[in-house]
Amino acid sequence: xxxxxxxxxxxxxxxxxxxxxxxxxxxxxxxxxxxxxxxxxxxxxxxxxxxxxxxxxxxxxxxxxxxxxxxxxxxxxxxxxxxxxxxxxxxxxxxxxxxxxxxxxxxxxxxxxxxxxxxxxxxxxxxxxxxxxxxxxxxxxxxxxxxxxxxxxxxxxxxxxxxxxxxxxxxxxxxxxxxxxxxxxxxxxxxxxxxxxxxxxxxxxxxxxxxxxxxxxxxxxxxxxxxxxxxxxxxxxxxxxxxxxxxxxxxxxxxxxxxxxxxxxxxxxxxxxxxxxxxxxxxxxxxxxxxxxxxxxxxxxxxxxxxxxxxxxxxxxxxxxxxxxxxxxxxxxxxxxxxxxxxxxxxxxxxxxxxxxxxxxxxxxxxxxxxxxxxxxxxxxxxxxxxx
Numbered sequence: 001x002x003x004x005x006x007x008x009x010x011x012x013x014x015x016x017x018x019x020x021x022x023x024x025x026x027x028x029x030x031x032x033x034x035x036x037x038x039x040x041x042x043x044x045x046x047x048x049x050x051x052x053x054x055x056x057x058x059x060x061x062x063x064x065x066x067x068x069x070x071x072x073x074x075x076x077x078x079x080x081x082x083x084x085x086x087x088x089x090x091x092x093x094x095x096x097x098x099x100x101x102x103x104x105x106x107x108x109x110x111x112x113x114x115x116x117x118x119x120x121x122x123x124x125x126x127x128x129x130x131x132x133x134x135x136x137x138x139x140x141x142x143x144x145x146x147x148x149x150x151x152x153x154x155x156x157x158x159x160x161x162x163x164x165x166x167x168x169x170x171x172x173x174x175x176x177x178x179x180x181x182x183x184x185x186x187x188x189x190x191x192x193x194x195x196x197x198x199x200x201x202x203x204x205x206x207x208x209x210x211x212x213x214x215x216x217x218x219x220x221x222x223x224x225x226x227x228x229x230x231x232x233x234x235x236x237x238x239x240x241x242x243x244x245x246x247x248x249x250x251x252x253x254x255x256x257x258x259x260x261x262x263x264x265x266x267x268x269x270x271x272x273x274x275x276x277x278x279x280x281x282x283x284x285x286x287x288x289x290x291x292x293x294x295x296x297x298x299x300x301x302x303x304x305x306x307x308x309x310x311x312x313x314x315x316x317x318x319x320x321x322x323x324x325x326x327x328x329x330x331x332x333x334x335x336x337x338x339x340x341x342x343x344x345x346x347x348x349x350x351x352x353x354x355x356x357x358x359x360x361x362x363x364x365x366x367x368x369x370x371x372x373x374x375x376x377x378x379x380x381x382x383x384x385x386x387x388x
Contacts, residue, residue: 009078009294010044010055011372014085016289021063021085024372026078039065039083055295058318060088077372087291109170110233112249114212115241118232119170125159130169132265155224166229166257166350173223206275215353218275229253230356247363248387254360255322255386257350259288267348271341274354279338281361284325284381292385293318294370320388325381326364 009026023044025037036047041062044055057063064084071081109119131154155169156162162169205219207227217227230253233241254272261267262285272281295317327334341347352360367384368376376383 009372011375012057012293014061014087014291014293015287016087016089016291017287018289019084019086021083023081023083024078024375026372037079039063039068041065057293058291061291061293062086074374077374080374106237107234108237109227110235110241111209111212111214111216112231112233112244113214113246114209115243116209116211118209118216118227119172121237122170123159124161126157127161127163130154130162130164153221155221164226165261165348166253166352167217168227168229168232168234169220170225170227171223172225215275215355228352228356229257230352246359250356250359251363251386252388254350255288255388258283258285258322258324261348262288265348267346269341269344269347271338271347271349272357272360273349273351274357275351276354278354279329279342280354280357281329281364282327282334282338282341286323286325288322288388290321290323290385291318292321321385322388324364324384324386325378326384327381328361328365330358330361 009024011024011026012021014021023039038045038047041064042057044057046053046055062085064086067084068081069083071079074080106121106123107119108117108121110116111118154162156171158171158173160171206215207217207219207225208214209216214231215228216231217225220226230250233244235241258270261270268285270283270285271279272283273279327337329335329338342349363386364382364384367386368382371383371385
């Protein structure tokens with residue numbers, strides 16, 4: 001039991017693997033009346049002369065009130081305490097590398113931003129993951145004979161889809177280069193004076209959605225197109241296009257990419273660079289088992305916290321998240337550190353459209369700004385959470 005200001009902000013981070021939680025009851029900017037706070041296994045109760053507010057935790061989350069320790073008041077933050085906590089394991093996420101893709105299935109490709117159909121009813125006979133960036137060097141190292149794959153790029157056939165770290169490779173010969181009754185809902189920039197399209201310089205290889213003009217990918221060869229996972233949703237043709245907020249979708253894709261790569265390659269540091277080869281963000285994955293719960297605590301009625309199973313849920317009060325450190329690299333910021341990371345073989349690079357890199361930086365900045373002040377920085381890095 002402790003006393004804090006009325007209408008205090010509540011911030012709770014539960015670590016599933018560690019079975020621990022950090023609880024912060026923030027100070028009210030207006031001061032307010034004294035309030036008694038009690039912690040129960042399934043809720044936080046705050047009582048003041050003006051009434052009682054109970055904040056219920058998500059189903060499956062349980063606190064151990066008797067384990068409270070490290071009670072202290074941090075100026076600008078409020079009351080800090082740590083305690084044991086249990087949270088049910090979240091459902092296994094569908095691998096972002098396969099994002100609803102199954103071989104022998106008829107799929108439709110959508111622009112995530114506006115829902116425009118990019119490829120309709122494409123039968124995918126093979127869905128295969130691409131090898132890592134350094135696979136050629138590994139073949140040279142381990143083979144006793146000349147590398148049979150030297151200087152031979154891996155390009156998909158007509159009914160193939162190859163998946164990379166954060167992109168898909170698709171053969172669009174029949175969709176893009178030959179006329180179709182409905183027309184392909186994308187534009188590939190090439191000189192209009194040419195009778196037949198051919199691969200143009202890199203600056204003119206963008207694949208753009210006709211409806212919203214968002215960059216969806218790039219042409220890799222005369223038949224192969226790279227689509228970025230942050231711009232495309234691929235679904236079985238019988239399913240309807242889901243409306244997902246842009247911020248939520250970008251966070252989920254980037255978070256899943258980092259989790260997949262950290263598990264498969266023991267890589268925890270990433271550079272986020274644009275299609276223009278400029279580095280925009282340095283990301284360092286800290287943990288992927290956080291459940292974050294927060295509330296301004298302004299209501300005097302009982303407030304529940306769904307874990308965002310419903311995308312249309314009210315305020316994002318509780319969510320699964322990855323915790324990251326980040327440094328922005330725009331306008332020549334952190335140029336020296338960026339150069340060191342780019343030359344470090346333990347750092348993995350993720351390439352996205354430049355506008356998406358800026359979107360991600362804005363998402364990280366907003367997340368950082370909503371954290372309690374004492375949690376916003378770690379050493380020289382800024383801290384943020386990305387929702388899964």
